[in-house]
Structure formats: C-alpha cells, structure tokens
Amino acid sequence: MNDRAPQAVDRQLPTDEARDLISLVREMVRRDIAPATAEEEEAGRFPRETFTRLSEAGLLGLPYPVEYGGGDQPYEVYLQVLEELAAARLTVGLGVSVHTLACHALAAFGTDEQRAAHLPAMTGGGLLGAYGLSEPAAGSDAASLRTRARRDGDDWVIDGSKAWITHGGIADFYTVMARTGEEGPRGITAFLVPGDAPGLSAAAPERKMGMKGSPTAQIHLDGVRVGDDRRLGAEGQGFAVALAALDSGRLGIAACATGVAQAALDAALEYASGRRQFGRPIADFQGLRFLLADMATQVEAGRALYLAAARLRDAGLPFSRQAAMAKLFCTDAAMKVTTDAVQVLGGYGYTADFPAERLMREAKVLQIVEGTNQIQRMVIARHLAGPESR
Template identity: 80%
Template sequence: MADSTADGVERRLPTEEARELLSLVRDIARREIAPHAAEEEAAGRFPRALFALLSRSGLLGLPYAPEYGGGGQPYEVYLQVLEELAAARLTVGLGASVHTLSCHALAGFGTDEQRAAHLPAMLGGGLLGAYCLSEPSAGSDAAALRTRAVREAEGDWVIDGTKAWITHGGIADFCTVMARTGGSGARGITALLVPGDAPGLSAAPPERKMGMKGSPTAQLHFDGVRVSDDRRLGAEGQGFAIALDALDSGRLGIAACAVGLARAALDEAVGYARERRQFGRPIADFQGLRFLLADMATQVEAGRALYLEAARLRDEGRPFGRCAAMAKLFCTDAAMRVTTDAVQVLGGYGYTADFPVERYLREAKMLQIVEGTNQIQRVVIARHLVGPESR
C-alpha cells in the first residue's frame, strides 16, 4: 500500500491502519508541534504537555503489545512515525524514541506480572521514561559502568552512583537503570526499573548543549536509592545483554529521527531556492544549486531505505544488528551533510536564527554521538564482517 508524502514521494505502508496512523501523526505535527518548535527550542522549553497528548493518542507505545496498552505496530511503521515527529521537531522525535527505548527492558524481559503492573501506564498513561546506561567514565565502554546495586537481606536493592547524558534526566517518571550487581565486566550488570521520584534520586542541572536545548540532558545521582526485587528486569547479570538488545532497536529510532531532520532541512532549502531571486531569476534555476539539492534528496531517500530495510528484518525476526548499525551510521552522517548543505543554500540567511536550518545543523551533530558514536557503529559493522579484534 502506497502513501504520498508532502513532497510527492510514494512510501510503502503495510496496512490501511498504518496509512491512517501516519496521517494522524502528520496532522499533529503540523498543528501542535511545528508552529512552536523554533520558539520553544530557543527558550529551552521541553513540551511536556505535548508528550501527554502523544501518550493519549497512543503514539508512545506503538511497537508494543496491545494487551499492555501498546499499538501493536511493526517497526516499519513505528520508525516512519518517528521520522514525521522529528521532521517537525527533533526534541519530540528523539524524546519518543528514548521513551520507547526506556520501555524495552520491561516489555522484552519482564515477567507477565511486571508487565501487567507497570507497562500500561508507561505506554499510554502519560508517563515519560529515561534510559540510564552511560556514566561519566563509561560512555562507549558501557560495560565498565560503576553504579552499583547491592541486595540487602530483606531482598531490596540499594543503588549508588551517577549516570550521565540522560535524556529526560530530572523530568522522567521512571528510569530503566543498568547497575553493577556482581563482578567487573558485562556479566556483572543487572537491569532495574526505578521510579522517577524515588528517595535518593536527584538530577544535576541540565547540560548546556550546542543544540537540542528543549530536550533536557542531565546527570542522575543515586544516593541509597532503594527498589524492591520485583523491579529487577530479567535475571541478575543479564542487564548488559538487555542493554545491547535495546540499543539495536534504539539505533533504528535515531536513524529515523535523522532522516526526519534531514528532510526538514531539504524542504526548507527547496522552498528558499524557489523563492530567492538573483540575477533576475530564482536561484533554483542555477545548475550548481540544483545538483546540490539533488544530492541532498538522494541522501534522504537512501537513509530512509536503509532504516526501513533494518526495520523489516527486525519485524521478520531475523538478525538486524549489523543493518541497524549501518542505518544509524549512514542516516546520521547524511543528516550532518544535508543540514550543512541547507545552510549553504540559504547563504548568509542560513547562518542566522531567523531560519531554522542553523538549528537543524546544530541538532544533526548530536545524532552522530548518541546511542553509540558513529565510530562505535563502524566497530560493530566491522565485527560482523571480519569478527572481533585480536587481543
């Protein structure tokens, strides 16, 4: 089933329901997100009320099971929803992706009792999640994390440590936390579901970032945070494997957001080129600029094709980790190229805050870093090709 986008490009969608869902998302993006994006990003305001609307509309639980309040949608559809949200405002698309990532451990590795107790509120009850893996001294080397959870005699876990670079840090209602419960290395890590208002949990002031100023990123401090064992997700020592499983899917979310951002930059550049006149005619008439726009459009379409290929592998239950790493790498690098070229198309105007492309450029840089830097993606891809590095 095909669906025409605003630029006339035909997209394949698996069902009529998916077509209607994407239409709903575009309507929300046009009416509720895009008109306020520039002002709210400049002011550093997070649109919490908008996320409540997305939750009520069923858009924060799309790839999860309907019996727990999810949308039951394949990743092929869910990722195209993220693209639409990110094209309107990256803070919203990325926030939806991070929230979905935060629900992954419970949905995939929790017990039936845990899912029934917590997942409906997380997926459609207006809650917002945070995913807590990175630390000040454990970024790319996530298996070296130091936040520790100690089990007391009565069975509760007590967590101490600091997590870093946490999207929604300080405003999340729940956190999926990877903590060390055993020895060093990956096998000593366990996943725990922590309420956002747990005593002893506090947030540092948000990071002062180059872009994405409306999306709070902060350190989280765990000072004797106590959670019961019924909030342990999966087996003890399984946390790192759970984290990696989540990140394969999360990378696809970042890839889709990158394509949405690049598409927004391309649309702005095309619109400007049609209106801006020099030497008595629109600058869109000049071959050098036309070729630049053609290259930008090709990057957008190639990126979408790659993330959808990875999504379809995932939906079929086939290995998709290598393709997910490729999609994250290619799509975010493409977003950086396309937003840079969009600034060039607008010339001096592109370097001012009067047009959104300078914001798009600042935001694109972040996408090359989060959820595994693009250098890490190359490591992952190479390991699939030639095996692990010699020690």
C-alpha cells in the same frame, strides 16, 4: 519559515491502519508541534504537554503489545512516525525514541506480572521514561560502569551516577543498569526505578549546542531502594538487555536523523525556489540543482536503509549489523544535508530567522548518541570480519 510543518513524504505503508496513523501524526505535527518549534527551542522549553497528547493518542507505545496498552505496530511503521515527529521537532522525535528505548527492557525481559503492573502506564498512561546506561566515566565503554546495586533483604539498594540522560530530572521512570556482581559485562543487572524514588536526584541540565528544549542531565542515585520485583531479567543479564535495546534504539536515531535531513531539504527547496538572482530563481542554476539532487539522494538512501533494517527486525531476523549501518549512514547524511542546506540559504542560513542553522546544530548530536559513529563502525566490522585479535 521557521514554523512550517514539514513537507509530506510519500510513504509505502503496509496497512490502511498504518496510513491512518501517519495521517494522524501529520495532523498533530501541523496543529500542535510545528508552529511552536522555533520559539520553544530558542527558549529551551520542554513540551511535556505534547508528550501527554502523544500518550493519549497511543503514540508512546507503538511497537509494544496491545494487551499492555501498546499499538502492536511493526517497527517499519513506528520508525516512520518517528521520522515525521523529528522532522517537525527533534526534541519530540528523539524524546519518543528514548521513551520507547526505556520501555524495551520491561517489554522484552520482564515477567508477565511485571509487564501487567507497569507497561500500560508507560505506553499509554502519560508517563515519560529515560534510559540510564552511560556514566561520567563509562560512555562507549559501557561495560565498565560503576553504579552498583546491592542486595538488602528483598530489596536492592542502588548507588552511583548516570550521565547524558535524556529527560534526566523530569522522567517518571528510569531503566537503570547497575553492577551487581563481577567486573565486566557479566556483572550488570537492569532495574526499573521510579522517577520519584527517595535518593534519586538530577544535576542541572547540560548546556547544549542544539536540542535546547530537551533536558539532558546527570542523575544521582544515593541509596535508592527498589524491590526485587523491579529487577528486569536475571541477575547479570543487564548488559545483554542493554545491547538488545540499543540495536532497536539505533534504528530510532536513524529515523530521527532522516527526519531532520528531510526538514533541511524542504527548507532548502523552498528557499531556492523563491529566492531570485540575476532575474531567475536560484534553483535554476545548475550548481545549486546538483547540490539539491545530492541532498535528496542522501535522504532517500537513509530512509531505505533504516526501513530495510526494520523489516528484518519485524521478521524476527538478526538486524544488529544493519541497525548500526542505518545509524551510521543516516546520521552522517543528516550532518551533510543540513550543512548543505545552510549553504543553499547563504547568509540567511546562518541566521536563527530560518530553520537551517538549528537543524544543522541538532544533526550533530545524532552522530554521538546511542553509540558514536566510530562505535557503529566497530560493530559493523565485527559482524563482517569477526572480533579483532589482540
């Protein structure tokens, strides 16, 4: 039961191309990802070969322009791909989301020359990216980061540490935010740093509750030198670059959370339909049927919320508030649905022989990454009521 592909979800997709894309993803999940998920997560193995295959299939650059190796797909479609991947293995779904986030600064704020030089390899050349904003003492308060970049002729020299970096130590490139000027958000600049740059190193991966196959580590930059041609956007624009990326990244987390919740619902439904007590399947008992109905409603509501936000983004309309709402709701729903799935399976839900306990552990991190859910509430309230008075 641990190694089954997730149940197919009926999707409303805008084009035949999008439907073919989802079919391709489902075949890759069935053949390459789902069968090994339980074993590889328990062993803590990162599936780099899976990301290579995703890159070869054009799935690491879906929302980016085709002239730079991307797929030119709307976010509405890209997010549904993420959901399918995360339902099979969150390490893969979240990894694709983080890679897409790491490409955002270059795609949105880089020059035409920078995009032509770097983006094709990032979207379809087998490279894997990471995003360097958080620091040991600057998490939710990202504007207080201390990593510093100073001018040295035509180069920048970067010193500092970044924390909680997904793909830390294995990424081929890092989008790094560093202070180049005054304190606060106006003094931050974005840089594209090669993963093999001299002076860049990674600490031992964190020992985590879940997602053991996905390395999360601090990275240290000790005199890392990059040319000015790797500065993304204007000097001092880095915090705006970071926030723009996070709005889109939060939708990625919402889609991944919905995938995890869907996988938990599938596992609960399968178990409840096959497990018999008192002469009939436990799915016949009203108390359990109502629990399953609530779980399904949470999944559907989350999916509708993240897709509505994605359609705003695709239309070029403001979507920051809706992205925060989607991230908040979908990740809270994933935590609730996975917890309920463990309850449906009873004692078996608490064992590693069934996927429910792994999904429950994985769901927890989604309430934390890319802005805790407390931060999402602050963002939503700021849009509704304006900045709080001081």
